[in-house]
Amino acid sequence: MTVDIDAAAIGFEPAEPTFIADPYPAFAALRGLGPVLYYEPRQVYLLTRFEQVHTALRDRRLGRAFRHRYTPEEFGQPEPDGRWPLWSRSERWSLLNLEPPDHTRLRRLISAVFTPRAVAALRPVVEELSARALRTAVAGGDFDLIADYAQPYSVAVICRLLGVPEADGPRLLDWSHAIVKMYELHTDLARMQAAERAAGEFIEYVQDVIRNRRRRPRPDLISRLIEVADRGDRLTDDEIVCTVIVLLNAGHEATVNTLGNGMRALLLHPVQWRRLLDGEVDPAVAVEEMIRWDGPLQLFERWVLDDGVEIAGQRLRVGDRIGMLFGSANRDPARFAQPDTFDIGRGDVTHIGFGGGLHFCIGALLARLEIATSLAQLRVQTPNLRLVEEPGYQPFFVIRGLTGLRVLAR
Numbered sequence: 001m002t003v004d005i006d007a008a009a010i011g012f013e014p015a016e017p018t019f020i021a022d023p024y025p026a027f028a029a030l031r032g033l034g035p036v037l038y039y040e041p042r043q044v045y046l047l048t049r050f051e052q053v054h055t056a057l058r059d060r061r062l063g064r065a066f067r068h069r070y071t072p073e074e075f076g077q078p079e080p081d082g083r084w085p086l087w088s089r090s091e092r093w094s095l096l097n098l099e100p101p102d103h104t105r106l107r108r109l110i111s112a113v114f115t116p117r118a119v120a121a122l123r124p125v126v127e128e129l130s131a132r133a134l135r136t137a138v139a140g141g142d143f144d145l146i147a148d149y150a151q152p153y154s155v156a157v158i159c160r161l162l163g164v165p166e167a168d169g170p171r172l173l174d175w176s177h178a179i180v181k182m183y184e185l186h187t188d189l190a191r192m193q194a195a196e197r198a199a200g201e202f203i204e205y206v207q208d209v210i211r212n213r214r215r216r217p218r219p220d221l222i223s224r225l226i227e228v229a230d231r232g233d234r235l236t237d238d239e240i241v242c243t244v245i246v247l248l249n250a251g252h253e254a255t256v257n258t259l260g261n262g263m264r265a266l267l268l269h270p271v272q273w274r275r276l277l278d279g280e281v282d283p284a285v286a287v288e289e290m291i292r293w294d295g296p297l298q299l300f301e302r303w304v305l306d307d308g309v310e311i312a313g314q315r316l317r318v319g320d321r322i323g324m325l326f327g328s329a330n331r332d333p334a335r336f337a338q339p340d341t342f343d344i345g346r347g348d349v350t351h352i353g354f355g356g357g358l359h360f361c362i363g364a365l366l367a368r369l370e371i372a373t374s375l376a377q378l379r380v381q382t383p384n385l386r387l388v389e390e391p392g393y394q395p396f397f398v399i400r401g402l403t404g405l406r407v408l409a410r
């Protein structure tokens, strides 16, 4: 039986500021209604509880993409918009858009160079960049922890990882911001044209770096992506370009927003901040609760690709769409004791903030390192950190982040 929800009655209104300010009571109401709910405005079956989200992430009959198996017409979806060829090219080989066998092949080649060892080797660089960015931010008196610290820091880390000059960071960010506007539900023509232009410039930039590294390889990720060979297989230039773009787009925003949302939570819970300062809780442990309690990514979708899918008694058909509510699953009382309590010592790494199954975040180790390093630096450099004003959230639901986080270090 399909359970339709009266979204307004229970406060699930993704575009409303009151919902965005605190979506968690509405999630609790949704979980109370059932594990699978039909949300008519977006024609999607929402999964509200941890168990079903955890299982769906691992269900190979569900896919992020469908075009490798079906035509848009068969799925009742519009044809790809032919007006934006460069934008389409920039994401043609993004891991996030692929399903097996292409996904398997590409993920194997990328994982061969983006290894736990490569991330561990970045630790001194990450520590140096964090210390420097925080010193610069603090020097100006009160500062915005997001714009003045988290943004420049996380872009600098990705530049170092890729092996491009840090001075190019702002340019890469501008391109990335312009490109992702194409995912908004209502994007005007000017924004689409800007996204197309940005994609073209970004592609050219990476092609240029590839040409240089081919002539003179260096110990960086782009050189290794060029060299990687596995059973005689190699990444094409187009695949490397898309990989660089997705690493920047996927890697930057979520890390910055985790730092923003998580530091807001810590400063609003002084007892928890004190546990960190006193050394009772390790920064690496606190990171997990920051992601679980107020994560930066709230919804991921999947298409039903095969017959026979049934979730908690709800039969689904090929072409149906599923929306996994990460923020709701991570507050499910059936999975987490006192789920609304922000307890930085909880140390539960099995939250679904990084996803699961074959699209599990490839940057999870790096993200954990970046955030834990930031907490360690904040603890040393700004033990008296406090909020200057109550922060507000950006008016988006899926990507959850603050507009800014003004703080004072002394």
Ligand code: HEM
Residues within 6 Å of the ligand: 064, 095, 096, 097, 107, 246, 247, 248, 250, 251, 252, 254, 255, 258, 291, 296, 297, 300, 301, 352, 353, 354, 355, 356, 358, 359, 360, 361, 362, 363, 364, 366, 367, 368
């Ligand atoms: C706290 C920070 C982060 C969070 C919460 C996060 C979360 C996620 C989630 C939930 C997915 C899975 C999406 C799905 O199943 O549909 C994902 C995928 C991905 N993430 Fe992250 N991420 C973070 C940081 C990073 C970083 C630092 C990088 C790279 C430098 C990165 C690169 C990627 C890539 C390339 C994918 C696609 C993997 C695939 O499809 O096989 N992420 N991330």
